[in-house]
Amino acid sequence: xxxxxxxxxxxxxxxxxxxxxxxxxxxxxxxxxxxxxxxxxxxxxxxxxxxxxxxxxxxxxxxxxxxxxxxxxxxxxxxxxxxxxxxxxxxxxxxxxxxxxxxxxxxxxxxxxxxxxxx
Amino acid sequence: xxxxxxxxxxxxxxxxxxxxxxxxxxxxxxxxxxxxxxxxxxxxxxxxxxxxxxxxxxxxxxxxxxxxxxxxxxxxxxxxxxxxxxxxxxxxxxxxxxxxxxxxxxxxxxxxxxxxxxxxxxxxxxxxxxxxxxxxxxxxxxxxxxxxxxxxxxxxxxxxxxxxxxxxxxxxxxxxxxxxxxxxxxxxxxxxxxxxxxxxxxxxxxx
Numbered sequence: 001x002x003x004x005x006x007x008x009x010x011x012x013x014x015x016x017x018x019x020x021x022x023x024x025x026x027x028x029x030x031x032x033x034x035x036x037x038x039x040x041x042x043x044x045x046x047x048x049x050x051x052x053x054x055x056x057x058x059x060x061x062x063x064x065x066x067x068x069x070x071x072x073x074x075x076x077x078x079x080x081x082x083x084x085x086x087x088x089x090x091x092x093x094x095x096x097x098x099x100x101x102x103x104x105x106x107x108x109x110x111x112x113x114x115x116x117x118x119x
Numbered sequence: 120x121x122x123x124x125x126x127x128x129x130x131x132x133x134x135x136x137x138x139x140x141x142x143x144x145x146x147x148x149x150x151x152x153x154x155x156x157x158x159x160x161x162x163x164x165x166x167x168x169x170x171x172x173x174x175x176x177x178x179x180x181x182x183x184x185x186x187x188x189x190x191x192x193x194x195x196x197x198x199x200x201x202x203x204x205x206x207x208x209x210x211x212x213x214x215x216x217x218x219x220x221x222x223x224x225x226x227x228x229x230x231x232x233x234x235x236x237x238x239x240x241x242x243x244x245x246x247x248x249x250x251x252x253x254x255x256x257x258x259x260x261x262x263x264x265x266x267x268x269x270x271x272x273x274x275x276x277x278x279x280x281x282x283x284x285x286x287x288x289x290x291x292x293x294x295x296x297x298x299x300x301x302x303x304x305x306x307x308x309x310x311x312x313x314x315x316x317x318x319x320x321x322x323x324x325x326x
Contacts, residue, residue, distance in 0.1 A: 002132050002133050002149075002318070004132050004149060004151065004305065004307065005132060005133050005135045005149055007305075008135055008137070008149065008307075008309075009135055009136075012137065012138055031142065033141065054135075055135060055136045055137075056135075056136050075136075075144055077138075078138065078142060078144065079138055079142040080142040
């Protein structure tokens with residue numbers, strides 16, 4: 001990649017990005033603008049995918065709402081993300097947790113915790 | 120060439136993402152100005168029409184022949200390539216000055232002309248998005264174009280029938296691209312969307 005592009009990307013990147021991994025349960029606080037009003041929408045779920053690099057680095061969070069799976073993809077460096085909190089560290093053996101999509105029932109989104117005390 | 124309001128010669132650096140004020144991510148192409156120096160001003164009295172001759176791509180002295188060197192007498196610096204711009208307003212330009220990036224403004228719409236990537240001799244699947252045939256189950260037709268016309272009743276192939284051939288390496292203009300950002304220090308123009316050509320190729324921006 002060209003140096004110029006790296007410089008442009010560096011200007012926009014956040015300095016302190018919360019460190020999280022695949023399988024972690026996180027809460028994303030995302031700014032939503034409705035007309036003139038601004039509100040923050042939290043979204044809590046399991047990180048199923050981290051992809052890309054540089055300014056295009058993105059992650060996907062999955063949760064099941066009323067029996068329907070919902071996945072949201074965010075850009076890590078997006079200024080609309082005000083905060084990310086890691087609620088629980090998960091123990092995943094795959095880089096992409098797409099197998100969660102095939103799961104049904106109460107354990108649909110369950111990932112083993114990294115810390116055994118949470119299991 | 121039609122008369123244009125503004126024009127610049129740039130080099131395509133590559134694509135990236137940029138966040139705007141609302142926090143939305145935009146895909147942009149980064150274009151860098153190549154030294155645009157006015158080497159001559161053509162006038163109606165002298166040449167019969169008005170235009171600016173702009174030199175770009177600085178060249179070593181040893182690489183330019185003596186007759187060619189004469190063109191650059193009025194300015195300092197030698198250039199590999201020369202392009203003519205016919206601006207509608209020629210008064211503000213002077214010989215020896217460089218065309219600035221600040222010529223353009225943010226949110227302005229520009230056209231970008233470049234040479235697309237050459238793909239050589241290409242089949243119809245890649246060139247015209249024809250459908251491919253089955254790869255397996257005894258199908259002997261994989262990426263062929265199929266029938267090219269009727270039988271002896273018609274007795275010919277219509278003109279313009281889509282067939283394999285040379286693809287790419289032609290001039291293409293993309294119109295009405297929005298300028299997202301202008302960086303005067305590094306002489307960059309960030310344009311929303313894609314622009315024809317490979318990274319490092321020349322792009323003419325104008326409107």
